[in-house]
Structure formats: C-alpha cells, structure tokens
Amino acid sequence: MRRARLNVIAVEAVGPYTLLRVARGGVDPGTPGQFFMLEAPGRILPRPMSLCAAPPGELWFLLEAIGPGTRALAALEPGDRLGVLGPLGRGFRLHVERPLLVGGGIGVAPLPYLSAALGEPPAVLGFRSGWHAEAAALVPNAEVVIDPTLVTEAMPKGYDVLACGPESMLEGVRGLAPGAQLAWEAPMACGYGACYGCVVEVDGELKRLCLDGPVLVAA
Amino acid sequence: MLLNASGCLDALAAPEVASTLDAFVTKTVTPEPRSGNRPVRIAETEHGMLNSIGLQNPGIDAFLDVTLPRLAELGVPVWVSVGGSCPEEYARLCSALERRNEVVAIELNLSCPNVASPEGDAAEIVAAARAETERPLYAKLSAAAPDLGAVARAVSDAGADGLSLVNTIRGLALDERTLEPRLGPAVGGYSGPALKPVALAAVFTCYRETGLPIVGMGGIATGSDALEFLAAGAAAVALGTVLFVDPEAPERVRRELEDELRTRGISSPAQATGLAHEGRPLRAPLSVA
Numbered sequence: 001m002r003r004a005r006l007n008v009i010a011v012e013a014v015g016p017y018t019l020l021r022v023a024r025g026g027v028d029p030g031t032p033g034q035f036f037m038l039e040a041p042g043r044i045l046p047r048p049m050s051l052c053a054a055p056p057g058e059l060w061f062l063l064e065a066i067g068p069g070t071r072a073l074a075a076l077e078p079g080d081r082l083g084v085l086g087p088l089g090r091g092f093r094l095h096v097e098r099p100l101l102v103g104g105g106i107g108v109a110p111l112p113y114l115s116a117a118l119g120e121p122p123a124v125l126g127f128r129s130g131w132h133a134e135a136a137a138l139v140p141n142a143e144v145v146i147d148p149t150l151v152t153e154a155m156p157k158g159y160d161v162l163a164c165g166p167e168s169m170l171e172g173v174r175g176l177a178p179g180a181q182l183a184w185e186a187p188m189a190c191g192y193g194a195c196y197g198c199v200v201e202v203d204g205e206l207k208r209l210c211l212d213g214p215v216l217v218a219a
Numbered sequence: 220m221l222l223n224a225s226g227c228l229d230a231l232a233a234p235e236v237a238s239t240l241d242a243f244v245t246k247t248v249t250p251e252p253r254s255g256n257r258p259v260r261i262a263e264t265e266h267g268m269l270n271s272i273g274l275q276n277p278g279i280d281a282f283l284d285v286t287l288p289r290l291a292e293l294g295v296p297v298w299v300s301v302g303g304s305c306p307e308e309y310a311r312l313c314s315a316l317e318r319r320n321e322v323v324a325i326e327l328n329l330s331c332p333n334v335a336s337p338e339g340d341a342a343e344i345v346a347a348a349r350a351e352t353e354r355p356l357y358a359k360l361s362a363a364a365p366d367l368g369a370v371a372r373a374v375s376d377a378g379a380d381g382l383s384l385v386n387t388i389r390g391l392a393l394d395e396r397t398l399e400p401r402l403g404p405a406v407g408g409y410s411g412p413a414l415k416p417v418a419l420a421a422v423f424t425c426y427r428e429t430g431l432p433i434v435g436m437g438g439i440a441t442g443s444d445a446l447e448f449l450a451a452g453a454a455a456v457a458l459g460t461v462l463f464v465d466p467e468a469p470e471r472v473r474r475e476l477e478d479e480l481r482t483r484g485i486s487s488p489a490q491a492t493g494l495a496h497e498g499r500p501l502r503a504p505l506s507v508a
Contacts, residue, residue: 001233003467039464044411045263046464069263085466187261189268190463193232196246196272197261206254206275211232 001085001192002027008080009058015134017106018074019052020061022082029054030087031094032114033164033183033215036061037191039083040072045189046085047073050110050164050214052138059084062109062135088191092181092215094118096160101125101139102151102173102180104165105132110183112138114162122159126151126169152176162215174218183215220488221445221469224436224459225300225326225359225383226272231286234293236462239469242296244457245286247328249302250312252278256333257403262392267411267438268460269390271402273333274302279312283319291321300359302328305338306347314351325354327379330361330386332408342373349378357434359383362421368428375429383434383457384421388414411460414438419451426452426493440468442475449491 010021020038029051037046038061047069053060065074076082091110094117101123103111108125115123123142126149127133136144145154152172155161161180163173170182186209188198198209202216209216220241229246230237237243255275262269277286279301290297299322301312309327316322327348329341337344345358358374360367362385371382387408392401400406418437425433435453439445440461448456461468476488485491 001235001466003465037464043263044266044268044460044464045261187259189261189263189270189460190466192466193229194227194236194466195261195270195463196226196255196275197270199255199258199260199275208232 001088003083003085005081005083006059008076008078008082010078011074011076014062014138015131016064017132017135018063018065020063020073020076020082022059022061022084024054024057024059027059027084028087029059029113031091032117033091033110034087034089035191035214036084036086036088038073040069041076041080042072043069045069046083046191048088048188048191048210050183051087051113052109053112053116060112062106062138064106085191089210089214090212092162092183096162098159100156100159100161101142102155102161102163102165103139104151104169107163107165107169107183108135108139110164115139115141122156124151124154126154126165178218180218181215182218184209184213220455221473222298222434222455222457223462223469224457225328227459227462230293230295231289233466236466236469237293237295239473240295241455242298242323243290243293244298244326245282245290245300246276247274247300247302247331248276248279248282248312249274250279250308252276252281259401259403260407262401262407264390264392264409264413267390267409267413268463269392269402269407269409270387271333271404271407273404274331279315283315287319287321296323297321298324298326298357300326300328302331302334303337303344304335306344309337309344310347310351313348313356317352317354322354324357325352326357326359326383328359328386330359330363332361332387332389332406333404340373341370342377345374345377345379355380357381357383359386360421360425361386361388362417362437363388367421368424371425371429371431375431379431381432381434381454382425382429383436384425384453385414385418385437388417410437412438412440415444419447422448422451422453423495426496439472442472442477442479445472445476446479446491449488450494452493452496454489454492
C-alpha cells in the first residue's frame, strides 16, 4: 500500500461518464475488482474507484461525476497530478469455469480489466439510456439492455457470475445466481481499514468492505 | 510525540502505519461488543467530515484475549481507549487493563458524540478509574463543554494524569437534493480542518487551567499545524482525519515539524510547548512508556 502521485494523461467522455487515464509510474495495478483511493483536488477525503483497465504504462478509471468529489476528478486536465493509494481490497477470484460478467450503469467500471483477465468472456450490461450505454464499448462480447429491461432478465443460466452495479441489481443477481461474485460499494473515508465507515453485515458478521471486499461471494 | 487519534487507525490492518507513531491509541473498547451505528457512517463536508461509527468494537473480553496480544507484537507502545455508560463500567475496564503489561496508558473516552453520554460527570468517571489503575490516565474531552476549563480542573483534581483534546463535535449534513440527513443516525462527529481552531482553543484553555500534559488533536494535517498545537500548550499531538487521506502522514508531519523547529531555532518539541502563552510555567513531563 503506497501513496503515489501520477500524471494525468487524458480525460475523455464516454457517454455521460468520464474516463480518467493516468500514467502508471511504478504502481501495481492489482487484480480486477480491487480499487484505488483517488485524491479529488480540493476535497477533504479521497474517493474509492475500481481500476477500469491497465493498458501498458497506464491506469484507467471510469467515473460518473455526480458529487463534489467525482466532479473534481472529472475536471482534472492532462498534465495535472493525481494522488492515488492502492491497489486496495480483495478483487474478483479469477478461477472460474464459465465466467459471465454482469454490470449496471457505472458498475461497468471494473469490467474491462476483468474481461481482459478472463479472456473476454460474455457480458450482460444494463444502462439507463442509449447515451449511458456508450460505456459498453469498453467491454468486449457484451449484450446491452436499456431501461426498463433489466440485466436479470437477460442473464443466461449456467454461468459463474461476476457482477458490479447498483445494490438493487446485485440483490437481483444474487437471487438468480447463488455463489455469484458481487462487487459492492459503500461510502468510505480511508480504503485501508482505519475508519470503519464501510462496514456491511455478511452472514451475521460485520465486515469492512475495504478489507474483506469490495468483491464478496453471495451466500 | 506523535500518536493517532482513537478510532482513526487500525494498527492490525495497517501495521506499517502504526510503526511510524510513537504510540498507538486503540479504537474505544467498551464492556460489551458493539456493532456500531447503521450506515451511512461517513459523509464529507466542505471543510471536514462527519462520522457516525458508534464505537464498533469487540468488547473488553475479546479485546484482551485476541486484539491486545496481537497489538503488543507490533512493538509500538499501546494506549487503550475505553468507554462505558457509568463510572463503574469505566472502573471495571481500567481494572482489567491494569493487569495487562501490554498497556502503556489508558485514555478515557468521555466525549463520543455518537453514543449516549455516560452517567456521572467527567470527574466522577476519572475518580472511579483512578481508583483501579496506576497507568497514566488521560481524559478525552469534548470542546463542546460550556466551561471546558472547569471540566479540565475537575478531572485534574480527580486524578487524571493528562488530557486528550479534542474529540469530534456533533454535526449534521443534509443531502442537497432530498434534504435528508446523509448519515444513518442523522447526526455524527465532525472532524478535519474545520475543527482545528476549536481544538486549539481547547488546548490553550486547558493548558492555562491545569498543569496536565495535553495530547492535542483536531484537524492537524501538517508540521506547522502540529507546532501550533504545541505552542497552544500540547505536549504531544495526534493525527485523525488526515490519516484517512494519507497513511504516510505521520512521517511527513514529523519531518515537517522538525523542519519548523529547526528554522525557528527551537531545540525540541518540548521547548515549543506553551509558547503561545505569556511566561513558561513549569509543566509536568508527559509520561508515555
């Protein structure tokens, strides 16, 4: 766990989302589903973002500018410096036989990196609109559904599901695919077990999502 | 001397951070296990952050059996923060800790804004704890007390060896769209840069009102912040919110403080304590190890 200051290479629009491309420096990209704390300029707390992709020499983060922190990150410009801490947490377990990636909205963020690690398996992605669905171009072999169709209606059976998306989607996926690996989200201050802000109850036990997650296996 | 503020670091999850401190202060331990408050527990504001963790901890028995031996293995002096609902509970916690060599000092959390206030006033709790332990006993107070100087004098008279100043103060943040509270329990503890002037005032006041060594904390993010706390009267400083952003903050703050002292021709942190006051009354040394 090291804090690094990296150079912003590009800030690109992907539909309504922002793709932040930074020079990797000596930073280990970690495994798919792990996350980094990104220091949003002018804010008190960093923001947890899963790694979207790790092309040679770069780290990519896909974010949706919906609050002061993500807006500050989206306003970065090439040449700016970005403080990062990571990789953090536990990502997806990659030893699965028939992987199926399932993503909803900004929850597609970790899937390009996961897809590359798993040899571009099939994916089902759900979005609010065709504009949001432009992010599907980042994930190979993806079937796209748009509201009001839900990803749970389009999920084929018999796969090892690896999913990231809003809580309601993850609950739906969990009901259909016992044993699915689900990437959750919770507000956190630190990302390394210090603040106890991201605690969730799993099987009656309190877990810090930053240490035991963000990827948890559905019971 | 540099510590962490209680509840702002888990030495077992991040031993490499704890090892950069002069002493590690545990998250507050209570008589029974506590699961803490319901989420959402963290909210950033413009100039600080709110938390409503609610003293989540495994309880004193599991702490003594499992956590404390593992903390001792890290080789960093351990201060244990304790919290209870009445003087008798604080006394029992201190009695249990008194029997353990791994405990270097005890901090009495008398001021958590996220749980019900304990019965009895601060001085009664300190007196009850004092009767059970000879370890250095620090009373952690809130700057929200109407007459903090009087509280500090009372806990000093009751036998406290030092003061930890300050705890978070109550704050509320609303979702700007829905106007609903952003934290699960609505109100939480406010910390970060916005707390610094409030904390400095508390340190300044209590330095004047008591002869006790003070661990100053509240919004410290740089070496010059730390120097201000020393000048206001702190004998040691603790880092809180800044640790969430920067786990390397202890090394950096220590380096910056050394630079500040050198630039000003001050020979040691102890020489900086109380510089903001007229005259330099003799102060008791801070006992750590």
